[in-house]
Amino acid sequence: MGSDRAAADLELFLAERGEPLLRTAVLLAGSSEAGEDLLQAALERLLRRWRTIEGDPEGYLRRTLYHLAADNWRQHQVRRTRLRLLQSGAGAAVVDGTAEVDLRDSLVRLLRQLPPRQRAVIVARYWEQLSEAESAQALGCSVGTVKSATSRGLRRLRELSESSGPMELATQGSARGRRS
Amino acid sequence: MNTELEQRLRADMEQATRDIRIPPGLALKAHRHSHKRTITTRAVAAAGTAAVLVAGTLTLAEVTGAFGQPAGGSQVRTTAYVISRVERALSASDMSNMVGYTRTVYPAGITLQPVPGGGTAEMTIRRVLDRIVAMGVNGSGGGSRSPRWGDYELLWAYHHTTKMSAFTATGQHVFDERLTVGRGSLETTVVTYPSHTWWTAQSPRLAVTGSASAGCLPAGQIRLTGGANAWPAFIHSQLACGAYTAAGKQALGGVDALRITGSSGQFTLWVNPVTYLPMRLQAGGLIQINFQWLPPTPANLAMLNMPVPASFHQVVPPS
Numbered sequence: 001m002g003s004d005r006a007a008a009d010l011e012l013f014l015a016e017r018g019e020p021l022l023r024t025a026v027l028l029a030g031s032s033e034a035g036e037d038l039l040q041a042a043l044e045r046l047l048r049r050w051r052t053i054e055g056d057p058e059g060y061l062r063r064t065l066y067h068l069a070a071d072n073w074r075q076h077q078v079r080r081t082r083l084r085l086l087q088s089g090a091g092a093a094v095v096d097g098t099a100e101v102d103l104r105d106s107l108v109r110l111l112r113q114l115p116p117r118q119r120a121v122i123v124a125r126y127w128e129q130l131s132e133a134e135s136a137q138a139l140g141c142s143v144g145t146v147k148s149a150t151s152r153g154l155r156r157l158r159e160l161s162e163s164s165g166p167m168e169l170a171t172q173g174s175a176r177g178r179r180s
Numbered sequence: 181m182n183t184e185l186e187q188r189l190r191a192d193m194e195q196a197t198r199d200i201r202i203p204p205g206l207a208l209k210a211h212r213h214s215h216k217r218t219i220t221t222r223a224v225a226a227a228g229t230a231a232v233l234v235a236g237t238l239t240l241a242e243v244t245g246a247f248g249q250p251a252g253g254s255q256v257r258t259t260a261y262v263i264s265r266v267e268r269a270l271s272a273s274d275m276s277n278m279v280g281y282t283r284t285v286y287p288a289g290i291t292l293q294p295v296p297g298g299g300t301a302e303m304t305i306r307r308v309l310d311r312i313v314a315m316g317v318n319g320s321g322g323g324s325r326s327p328r329w330g331d332y333e334l335l336w337a338y339h340h341t342t343k344m345s346a347f348t349a350t351g352q353h354v355f356d357e358r359l360t361v362g363r364g365s366l367e368t369t370v371v372t373y374p375s376h377t378w379w380t381a382q383s384p385r386l387a388v389t390g391s392a393s394a395g396c397l398p399a400g401q402i403r404l405t406g407g408a409n410a411w412p413a414f415i416h417s418q419l420a421c422g423a424y425t426a427a428g429k430q431a432l433g434g435v436d437a438l439r440i441t442g443s444s445g446q447f448t449l450w451v452n453p454v455t456y457l458p459m460r461l462q463a464g465g466l467i468q469i470n471f472q473w474l475p476p477t478p479a480n481l482a483m484l485n486m487p488v489p490a491s492f493h494q495v496v497p498p499s
Contacts, residue, residue: 056261
């Protein structure tokens with residue numbers, strides 16, 4: 001009975017707030033499949049802590065997403081990928097990213113080449129538009145770390161974008177506005 | 181400069197995740213997985229580790245007990261979180277450097293007419309809204325009886341300049357009004373298209389009552405004290421009054437906007453699920469304002485320009 005209620009309650013929460021969380025998770029993890037895995041891992045932690053969380057569950061979930069993404073998600077993901085390979089047999093050993101997000105724009109594709117912490121900081125600052133202090137809180141690090149990771153991440157992205165197509169950035173960048 | 185890169189990055193991230201949807205059963209999967217882990221913990225404990233047994237049981241109790249609480253609990257927390265994010269987004273430092281763009285649709289009976297020195301463009305809005313308030317939120321009372329000049333308006337505001345363009349319901353361009361706030365005065369310039377005329381006037385800047393956007397207003401009422409870019413302050417002040425609830429999602433402009441409603445049902449705000457910035461405000465079921473927060477690019481700033489067509493003749497401003 002508690003289980004049914006739990007699933008229903010969490011389903012309600014996800015219906016309300018799941019989409020932006022999943023979008024963040026996908027950007028953090030680099031593909032839609034990995035993003036779902038990341039969100040699921042964070043949801044599991046949320047479930048275990050549900051009663052003891054003070055304040056909003058979404059805040060906890062976001063922090064968990066960032067922690068997992070920045071710290072140990074890569075290792076965790078490798079384990080899951082191996083598990084999938086074992087489960088699905090040799091014929092299905094095509095972990096080629098076909099379930100990945102449609103990366104029409106190069107910067108998101110290049111974002112995946114950044115180290116996890118830098119990527120997480122970039123997502124926090126420019127996707128969620130968190131301040132440096134808020135990003136530091138979400139990632140569990142200092143403001144100085146956020147500043148340096150942001151600076152290095154942007155510099156790296158610029159280098160990568162220039163080496164892969166500088167004109168694209170120059171011509172498209174100014175025409176894009178902030179979404180409403 | 182990183183600004184261009186940052187804007188591009190954000191636009192690309194938006195584009196790349198636009199079609200992402202929550203897969204069905206994700207919550208159930210997470211719950212089952214979590215439950216399975218708990219059972220495993222218990223099994224290990226049962227095998228002989230008393231300390232783990234205690235921990236495992238406690239964990240299980242947490243899981244079942246957590247969702248034994250009323251469903252309203254998470255709803256309240258979601259509301260608190262959403263509203264805190266909206267408030268944070270509204271008070272972000274870069275908001276003051278945005279080009280505020282609004283499209284406002286007025287109810288029948290409301291007339292838009294440019295008047296010199298009516299204040300800044302913000303005051304123009306306020307005048308109209310005051311009339312709405314005078315009409316009452318249910319539309320009772322007297323509206324303007326003068327000829328209809330505009331049914332909806334587009335308004336751009338940046339720092340001390342505001343431009344408003346009024347249109348009829350059929351899209352006919354009726355007039356443009358540009359207001360520039362100077363030191364102690366404001367300049368109003370109006371181009372009226374049906375009559376091919378224009379006028380300009382200088383007038384003293386009206387003092388704005390400080391409490392206008394700060395207090396908790398009765399449901400459905402709106403007061404602005406600073407142009408299109410005064411909306412953040414107004415919305416912020418009303419949310420701070422409490423009595424608002426996160427009321428689910430609604431598709432708006434291609435995104436699933438978060439809906440926040442006042443307890444009286446007279447004030448509904450839709451915010452972007454990612455930026456938490458206002459997308460639409462509906463007050464009293466009478467007036468609807470659609471917001472966009474634009475970067476100050478040359479193209480967006482150009483929207484504040486108001487050239488007077490060469491064939492138009494200048495007239496004396498109305499009193």
